[in-house]
Amino acid sequence: MLFEKKQNELTTMLIFSAIVLSMPIWLDPIGANYPDLLQKFAIFGIFAIGYNILFGLTGYLSFGHAIFIGVGSYTAVWSFKLLTMNVIPALALSVLLSGVVAVMVGYVSLRRSGIYFSILTLAFAQMFYNLAYSVLTPITNGETGLQLTTKDPRVIDRMFEAAGDGLPSTELFGISMSGYSGFYFCAVMLIVAFFLSLKVFNSPFGLKLKAIKSNQHRMKYTGYNTRPYLLSAFVISGMFAGLAGGLMAVTDPLAGAERMQWTASGEVVLMTILGGVGTLYGPLLGVAIIKYLENIFSSINEAVLYTLFDFLPVWLQDSMVVIVMPFVGEGWHLTLGLIFMTVVIFLPGGIIEGFQKMKDRFSKTNEQEKLKQGGE
16 A cells, blocks of 8 residues: 555656656747746746645635745845855755744734634735835845845855856856756756645645644544644745745846735635645646736737737627737736636636546546446
């Protein structure tokens, strides 16, 4: 039984790794294979995977996870400014400091559950955003954002080479973190994050988190103190978000307060619900849909639509452009809203639930055909 479980996990990881690493190839037909978008897929995938450990396994809905994105980004940029442009120290510090902040936020917020927990995390998100935007300007540089300068000390780098004339770029032992090399680094981080998430889902710890979601009161009656498990899930989730924030700074070395707004937390909630709460692949599917709509649909304008429908008669071409135009370009949020409403109404378990229903129906049809053939 244990061997079979290990084998299933290995198969899952091999398939997932192959899909992620080949993204530039199979996303080419839909125009989503350029490095910046691929990096967003990977980074927000890590964010959503971590968020799903809290929301998907425990049912605790947080509107404050953008805090850890911001903390991770600011920490990484300060690491680049003070220490080295190598990404390893930056990411390690981002995850560590995000974990420390998550302990403090989680310790207070988890004193309540349900809507009160959500409101507390929302309050923390706004508080941290205002701190970064105005109060802590010596650390965050306020509304301008924290950026690299030629005067930064970078003490570790200075030990090995003299300062250049321009701004340096982030690197991994000499490998630039821009373009496709930056994507593949983020992709490896995504694979590692998925592996850790898979281990959490299949561990006794993950089962206890699912039990808390199912009936927390019953867990308490059986003698379990649920608070340490919830705090652990919150901290792990925050560290994943910190890693995502650090990777944002790796691929684009700046940090701004806008990354800590509660709307950024709301975005990951949409991603998780859209794909499927509590499923391994659901949040990643939600990330892919939302980021594709944001980056591809939002760039479609009237000229593109006329080109797309140029095979139609002129009168029908004009009509199609008028009909479709509100759903693309600046109106891409309308498309997202309609997709989200459709999924919530007809597939409360997310798009993954839709795939599961199709699979079950296909299996049932095959069984019925086999029984019919057997009867004949």
